[in-house]
Amino acid sequence: MPKVKKKRLSFVIDMTPLVDITFLLLTFFMFTAKFKTEAESQQKFFIQRPKVTAxxxxxxxxxxxxxxxxxxxxxxxxxxxxTTYNYELINESDRQQVWASLEGLPEKMKAKPMLENISLDMLSTVIRNTRITNPKTMFAIDADRRIRYKWVWDAMEVMRKNRATIFNYVTEKKSGL
Amino acid sequence: MSGATGGLSAPERIKRGKLSKRKKRKRIGFALDMTPLVDITFLLLTFFMFTTTMAAPQVMEMSIPPEVDVQIEVKENELLTLRLRNDGKLFWNMANDEPKPVEIKDLRKIAETENLRPEIQNKLITVFKVSDDAKYGDMIRVMDELNLAEIKISEVITQKKDDKGNPEKRKRKFTLAPLDTADVSLIRGL
Known part of the structure; x- marks a missing residue:
C-alpha cells in the first residue's frame, strides 16, 4: 500500500512543564531578590573584596x-x-542631612548618593557629621583586597579620631569549603 | 489527546459535513493561547535574574581602642607578635624570640598552641603589625586565620571553671599596629 504523504501544517508542543519551571524560577528570584541601592547602581567601580571563610x-x-x-x-x-576613598550612607534622610552639612561641597555632588574620591580630611568631617546626625550609625570599610594596607590604616585612624571604634570589614565568602 | 495534555490541547478540529449540523456539541478541551503569558513570565524572570545580587557580602567585625596615650605594661612572655611584611610574608614570635617565617594558612595552629599554653592561657596578647605596603587582602587573611583559631581556643577555655565554679570567659586581646623601622630591620633578609 503506498503511503500517502501528508504535509504537516502545524504541530503542538506541550508548554506546561516549561511554564511550570519558569514560574518556579520566577517566584524564586522574586523572593530572593535584593535590590541594589541607588549608590550601588550608579557606582562605576568594582571592589574585589577580600575572601574569608564563611x-x-x-x-x-x-x-x-x-x-x-x-x-x-x-x-x-x-x-x-x-586608590580613592568613597563614602556612602544608607539612610536617605541621614544622607541628605550630612551632605547638606558639608561646607564647600559642590552643588552637583549634593544630589549624588555617594561622595566620590574624597580626601582624608573630608572623610574625617563626613564621619564626624554622620555621628552627630545619627549616633547609631555603624561603620563599615569596604576595601579592595589588592590595595596597600596604608589606605585602610589611614581610614581606621580617621575613624578612631572620630570615636567610631567599632566597625566592620566587608568581606566575601571564600568559594569552596 | 486532550486527556493527556490537559488544558493545552490543540483546538478541536471542526469537521465540516454531517457533524456540523449538530446543534450542541459537548466541549472536551479548550485551547488557551499561553504565548503572552510565557512572554511576560520570561521577561520578568530575566529581569529578576539580572538584577538580583546572589552573593551577599558578609562582614568581619573589628574594634579598635580609642585614642589613649597611657602606656600599658605588658608582660613580655604574654605577647605574641605577628609581622606582615610588604611582600606578603608573615613572621611570628613569642616575647623576644627571633621572628620566624610562617605561611598564612599555617598560622591557625600556631595561634592555637600559643594561646593554649597552660601558664599563659587567656592572658596572651596578640599584636599584629602590618607593613604600610602590604596588601589589605593578606592582612584580612591573617585575621581570618586568627578568627578560625578562636573556635578551638574558646572551646578549651570555656570548659574550665573559675573560683566560683562558673565557666571561664574567653578574653580576647588583640591589637593592630603599624610596622615601624625597628620591626622592618628585624625581619629583613629572612
Whole structure:
C-alpha cells in the first residue's frame, strides 16, 4: 500500500512543564531578590573584596555608613588610576542631612548618593557629621583586597579620631569549603 | 489527546459535513493561547535574574581602642607578635624570640598552641603589625586565620571553671599596629 504523504501544517508542543519551571524560577528570584541601592547602581567601580571563610554575620541594612576604598580609573571622566576613598550612607534622610552639612561641597555632588574620591580630611568631617546626625550609625570599610594596607590604616585612624571604634570589614565568602 | 495534555490541547478540529449540523456539541478541551503569558513570565524572570545580587557580602567585625596615650605594661612572655611584611610574608614570635617565617594558612595552629599554653592561657596578647605596603587582602587573611583559631581556643577555655565554679570567659586581646623601622630591620633578609 503506498503511503500517502501528508504535509504537516502545524504541530503542538506541550508548554506546561516549561511554564511550570519558569514560574518556579520566577517566584524564586522574586523572593530572593535584593535590590541594589541607588549608590550601588550608579557606582562605576568594582571592589574585589577580600575572601574569608564563611561567616553568618551579614552587613547591617540600616544605619550604615560605608567607606569604600577602591582602585579607580576615572572619577567624573577624569583619569585618576589610583586608590580613592568613597563614602556612602544608607539612610536617605541621614544622607541628605550630612551632605547638606558639608561646607564647600559642590552643588552637583549634593544630589549624588555617594561622595566620590574624597580626601582624608573630608572623610574625617563626613564621619564626624554622620555621628552627630545619627549616633547609631555603624561603620563599615569596604576595601579592595589588592590595595596597600596604608589606605585602610589611614581610614581606621580617621575613624578612631572620630570615636567610631567599632566597625566592620566587608568581606566575601571564600568559594569552596 | 486532550486527556493527556490537559488544558493545552490543540483546538478541536471542526469537521465540516454531517457533524456540523449538530446543534450542541459537548466541549472536551479548550485551547488557551499561553504565548503572552510565557512572554511576560520570561521577561520578568530575566529581569529578576539580572538584577538580583546572589552573593551577599558578609562582614568581619573589628574594634579598635580609642585614642589613649597611657602606656600599658605588658608582660613580655604574654605577647605574641605577628609581622606582615610588604611582600606578603608573615613572621611570628613569642616575647623576644627571633621572628620566624610562617605561611598564612599555617598560622591557625600556631595561634592555637600559643594561646593554649597552660601558664599563659587567656592572658596572651596578640599584636599584629602590618607593613604600610602590604596588601589589605593578606592582612584580612591573617585575621581570618586568627578568627578560625578562636573556635578551638574558646572551646578549651570555656570548659574550665573559675573560683566560683562558673565557666571561664574567653578574653580576647588583640591589637593592630603599624610596622615601624625597628620591626622592618628585624625581619629583613629572612
Amino acid at each position: 561567616d553568618t554575620s551579614k552587613i547591617p541594612e540600616r544605619n550604615l555608613a560605608i567607606v569604600k576604598i577602591a582602585i579607580r580609573d576615572t572619577v567624573d571622566g577624569v583619569v585618576v588610576n589610583d
